[in-house]
Amino acid sequence: xxxxxxxxxxxxxxxxxxxxxxxxxxxxxxxxxxxxxxxxxxxxxxxxxxxxxxxxxxxxxxxxxxxxxxxxxxxxxxxxxxxxxxxxxxxxxxxxxxxxxxxxxxxxxxxxxxxxxxxxxxxxxxxxxxxxxxxxxxxxxxxxxxxxxxxxxxxxxxxxxxxxxxxxxxxxxxxxxxxxxxxxxxxxxxxxxxxxxxxxxxxxxxxxxxxxxxxxxxxxxxxxxxxxxxxxxxxxxxxxxxxxxxxxxxxxxxxxxxxxxxxxxxxxxxxxxxxxxxxxxxxxxxxxxxxxxxxxxxxxxxxxxxxxxxxxxxxxxxxxxxxxxxxxxxxxxxxxxxxxxxxxxxxxxxxxxxxxxxxxxxxxxxxxxxxxxxxxxxxxxxxxxxxxxxxxxxxxxxxxxxxxxxxxxxx
Numbered sequence: 001x002x003x004x005x006x007x008x009x010x011x012x013x014x015x016x017x018x019x020x021x022x023x024x025x026x027x028x029x030x031x032x033x034x035x036x037x038x039x040x041x042x043x044x045x046x047x048x049x050x051x052x053x054x055x056x057x058x059x060x061x062x063x064x065x066x067x068x069x070x071x072x073x074x075x076x077x078x079x080x081x082x083x084x085x086x087x088x089x090x091x092x093x094x095x096x097x098x099x100x101x102x103x104x105x106x107x108x109x110x111x112x113x114x115x116x117x118x119x120x121x122x123x124x125x126x127x128x129x130x131x132x133x134x135x136x137x138x139x140x141x142x143x144x145x146x147x148x149x150x151x152x153x154x155x156x157x158x159x160x161x162x163x164x165x166x167x168x169x170x171x172x173x174x175x176x177x178x179x180x181x182x183x184x185x186x187x188x189x190x191x192x193x194x195x196x197x198x199x200x201x202x203x204x205x206x207x208x209x210x211x212x213x214x215x216x217x218x219x220x221x222x223x224x225x226x227x228x229x230x231x232x233x234x235x236x237x238x239x240x241x242x243x244x245x246x247x248x249x250x251x252x253x254x255x256x257x258x259x260x261x262x263x264x265x266x267x268x269x270x271x272x273x274x275x276x277x278x279x280x281x282x283x284x285x286x287x288x289x290x291x292x293x294x295x296x297x298x299x300x301x302x303x304x305x306x307x308x309x310x311x312x313x314x315x316x317x318x319x320x321x322x323x324x325x326x327x328x329x330x331x332x333x334x335x336x337x338x339x340x341x342x343x344x345x346x347x348x349x350x351x352x353x354x355x356x357x358x359x360x361x362x363x364x365x366x367x368x369x370x371x372x373x374x375x376x377x378x379x380x381x382x383x384x385x386x387x388x389x390x391x392x393x394x395x396x397x398x399x400x401x402x403x404x405x406x407x408x409x410x411x
């Protein structure tokens with residue numbers, strides 16, 4: 001079938017010449033809700049899925065469009081178009097990319113996401129619409145608060161993988177989701193555009209969850225029903241092989257680590273900095289004995305290393321936070337704390353002070369014929385403290401430069 005002939009109207013994508021929008025005869029002119037669904041070779045289920053969407057739209061009493069982002073090699077697009085859905089024909093570039101491609105043509109103020117395989121029951125979208133109308137910006141479906149049909153989910157997903165990754169995310173971000181991998185979810189189009197989605201593959205789901213936390217979106221969870229695959233349909237995990245679930249899990253964990261860089265850097269960095277200072281500063285005057293343990297120069301050098309790594313991690317974490325500073329509050333705060341003139345003066349004092357403390361050791365080394373003939377002395381301890389001050393002063397100065405370059409501010 002010629003898709004262009006079967007569509008009432010054909011429009012070019014506003015940003016990508018490889019993508020075409022096909023519009024059916026029965027098309028909602030002013031939708032409140034956009035149901036946006038990627039599809040790849042779903043000819044077995046797509047017509048039923050679109051029919052479910054129409055049923056759900058009627059039950060929820062909402063004006064809506066159904067937008068299928070299709071990259072199939074079968075007749076999925078034709079079936080979707082005939083059932084009354086808009087079809088965005090796009091190259092196969094990944095699940096996350098499908099949503100990125102759809103954003104410029106979404107017309108509704110609210111967006112619902114899901115799968116085209118009829119595993120999520122789109123006949124019941126009323127809870128999502130009600131939460132949108134109540135003012136929520138991000139609405140997460142939860143299979144754990146709803147129902148999971150027997151045989152619909154592999155046991156290692158149901159009892160291990162999803163609960164574990166959900167627990168990890170909640171610990172990292174202080175959130176309270178019960179099912180971060182649920183594919184049925186809703187978000188306002190304004191929030192979706194603010195997120196600036198970057199993920200091309202499965203990790204888009206984690207990216208949306210994590211960025212919803214970074215954005216501080218008003219969030220709700222609603223129960224959803226998860227159903228078995230349609231008879232005759234092979235799930236995408238089975239199609240991609242037995243390693244697919246593990247690959248998907250790693251991709252999603254990677255997204256948590258990337259978008260949770262501040263958690264993995266700021267807090268551990270602060271602890272490392274404190275431990276390093278406690279090992280270094282008290283020994284500035286010489287070895288320190290606490291009970292049966294004597295802390296020598298070697299402990300001080302260890303403390304120096306830990307402190308420098310800790311400060312670097314702390315600064316990198318602050319830069320990571322800037323990456324998710326959608327409201328610019330964090331940038332303004334950092335610019336106040338690291339005002340260029342103030343930070344430069346403090347860094348300069350630290351470097352000069354460090355040089356003063358380290359200089360006697362350098363002089364002794366030269367005068368002893370480029371050796372330390374007298375062994376370890378209290379001057380060595382002061383020199384290590386000086387080295388720490390010089391390093392941290394340089395780190396602070398360069399961090400200040402990067403913050404101002406990153407934010408485009410010079411003041």
